[in-house]
Amino acid sequence: MEKLIIPSILSTAEVISMADRILKATQSFLRSDEKLATLHAKVTLLYERLVKNQKKISKSKLTEELFRSDKQRDRSFIALRNIIYGMSLNEETAGKANPLYTIIDKYGAQAYRLGYKAETAMLLSLFDEFNLPENQQRLTDLGILAFYQSLKTAQESFDLISKQKSDEKTTLDNESEAVSSVVQEMFPALINLVAWLQLYSQLNPETYGEIYNQIVTYVTEINTVARARRTRKKKDGEEQTEG
Numbered sequence: 001m002e003k004l005i006i007p008s009i010l011s012t013a014e015v016i017s018m019a020d021r022i023l024k025a026t027q028s029f030l031r032s033d034e035k036l037a038t039l040h041a042k043v044t045l046l047y048e049r050l051v052k053n054q055k056k057i058s059k060s061k062l063t064e065e066l067f068r069s070d071k072q073r074d075r076s077f078i079a080l081r082n083i084i085y086g087m088s089l090n091e092e093t094a095g096k097a098n099p100l101y102t103i104i105d106k107y108g109a110q111a112y113r114l115g116y117k118a119e120t121a122m123l124l125s126l127f128d129e130f131n132l133p134e135n136q137q138r139l140t141d142l143g144i145l146a147f148y149q150s151l152k153t154a155q156e157s158f159d160l161i162s163k164q165k166s167d168e169k170t171t172l173d174n175e176s177e178a179v180s181s182v183v184q185e186m187f188p189a190l191i192n193l194v195a196w197l198q199l200y201s202q203l204n205p206e207t208y209g210e211i212y213n214q215i216v217t218y219v220t221e222i223n224t225v226a227r228a229r230r231t232r233k234k235k236d237g238e239e240q241t242e243g
Contacts, residue, residue, distance in 0.1 A: 009226040021218045039193040062165040073154035074112035096138040
């Protein structure tokens with residue numbers, strides 16, 4: 001049975017799926033066998049712990065909010081950049097717009113293409129210069145101070161959601177068990193349950209043979225998916241190395 005369930009190739013999601021299938025398949029035999037019921041109960045407890053903790057570390061709703069907030073600051077930055085660039089090409093406004101665009105160009109006119117942290121660092125540096133009295137006056141004279149304020153507001157909103165997400169992660173880390181440790185507890189319990197059912201299928205094939213064969217099929221299917229995933233990852237890694 002240890003060769004049928006192969007811990008080294010299985011992801012957490014695959015362990016959860018495997019345990020779920022095996023628990024459901026053996027549910028109908030619990031009343032007739034105390035030993036099987038005991039093994040089933042142990043796997044059930046581990047399964048519930050695993051699902052609970054996996055849900056806690058799954059995608060947070062704040063992830064999507066942070067993404068939307070980043071897109072908003074990107075749009076605000078692009079709008080301000082384009083307006084200042086356009087004014088720098090106009091003879092009447094170039095004198096005041098050029099110094100502002102020089103600052104934008106200094107920190108990266110394509111800053112919105114950066115990662116979250118890099119973009120934040122760039123914007124904060126840009127704010128330091130744009131907040132200088134002479135640049136505030138240029139923005140006011142050009143009539144575009146509101147566009148600059150919109151960018152600052154977008155950054156403040158991004159910072160707030162980013163902090164909330166960081167706090168959420170800290171809380172979850174403190175309250176949740178390490179999923180990997182629960183997975184390691186799951187394997188021997190799951191192997192014992194299936195091994196016991198294998199023994200029953202040999203001693204009483206009429207009663208247990210079909211359900212045991214179903215479980216073998218379940219596990220084999222999951223193993224096939226797991227091996228295919230590992231092969232893809234290995235291939236992708238080799239291609240990146242060659243590239």
